[in-house]
Amino acid sequence: MRVVVLCGGESSERDVSRSSGWAVAKALTERGHEVMLVDPAAEQPVLAERVSADDAAVLVPSVPPAASERAALGRRMYATLTSGPVHEQLRNADRVFVALHGGWGEDGHVQAMLELAGIPFTGAGSDVCAITWHKGRSQAVLEAAGVPVPPRVQFDPAEQPEPPAGIKDLLANGPVVVKPVAEGSSVAVRLAHSIEDVTADSPVLIEPFLSGREFTVAVIGGSPLPVTEIELTTPLFDYEAKYQPGAVREVCPAAIPAELAEHLQELAVRAHHALGFGRSYSRADFRCDAAGTPYCLEVNALPGLTPGSLVPVAAAGAGIGYAELIERLLET
Known part of the structure; x- marks a missing residue:
């Protein structure tokens, strides 16, 4: 097929996405497809007219791009996707492989543009991405579907001059985790030990901070991959830990009792369908409390696809090579 791979973008995860995009493009080239690689937010958006399987891997820096860069990146991205030669290449593609992470690539903006233009693309549609991207809304959907999620309090400093009183109740049992309502790759996730620590712009x-083990389960087309355990050397699986080699140990299949593995897979599949992923793919992240009870932290609509990312690790645990995995995702 003629495939255009979209990567990069305007989000804080653009470096991760560029790494995913190069890896995806090389895998599709290896499988015999004709591949163009595009970063729509770059000054020169076409990174490669045709990707070679011999191109070097793109590494992820230890810190995300500065927030001050995002406005200019967004303007270029919008112009690239809605007019000009790249837009025509998208229209002429047999399939657009969306390897974007975060921002417009994961909140439904890009998917809506492609849908309006009638361009076929991989992954979930704009409606599913929009609800999944907002952690508060997606957790409400999961809770209604019977997927256990942690107790939570939302704080919007633009509407509330002070942190809500409910945060004190959470702090009564230990530290809390503060995370952006809409962000990925654990960007800006941090621990807070007092109400004074709970600041936000x-x-x-x-x-609540869950002190138990951490797991993730990828689901492709409604079928779960093996459970992966994330063995941490830090309290949180933050941005730096996720993308720097050797920062964490990812074990797949996880060394856990069969009953727990089956339970996590069942919860991941239930979350997948509750949010409307259907025949697409997703990745559900879980963390256990001190008693070993798992809670779903979030579901990812466009999880990382660098060779060391969690979905490829889970696929390898099932005996699925990287190129074969990407070929499967091309069909979603």
Whole structure:
């Protein structure tokens, strides 16, 4: 097929996405497809007219791009996707492989543009991405579907001069995790030990810190991959830990009892369908409390696809090579 791979973009995860995009493009080239690689937010958006399987891997820096860059990136991205030669290449593609993470690539903006233009693309549609991207809304959907989620308090400093009183109740049992309501790759996730620590300049979700083990389960087309355990050397699986080699140990299949593995897979599949992913793919992240009870922290609509990312690790645990995995995702 003639495939255009979209990567990069305007979000804080653009470096991760560029790494995913190069890896995806090389895998599709290896499988015999004709691949163009595009970063719509770059000054020169076409990174490669045709990707070679011998191109070097793109590494992820230890810190995300500065927030001050995002406005200019967004303007270029919008112009690239809605007019000009790249837009025509998208229209002429047999399939657009969306390897964007975060921002417009994961909140439904890009998917809506492609849908309006009638361009076929991989992954979930704009409606599913929009609800999944907002952690507060997606957790409400999961809770209604019977997927256990942590107790939580939302704090929007633009609407509330002081953190809500409910945060004190959460802090009564230990530290809390403060995370952006809409962000990925654990960007800006931090621990807070007191109400004074709970500061924010954008909407955040506050949850109790769960001190148990951490797991993730990828689901493709409604079928779960093996459970992966994330063995941490730090309290949180933050941005730096996720993308720097050797920062964490990812074990797949996880060394856990069969009953727990089946339970996590069942919860991941239930979350997948509750949010409307259907035949697409997703990745559900879980963390256990001190008693070993798992809670779903979030579901990812466009999880990382660097060779060391969690979905490829889970696929390898099932005996699925990287190129074969990407071929499967091309069909979603």
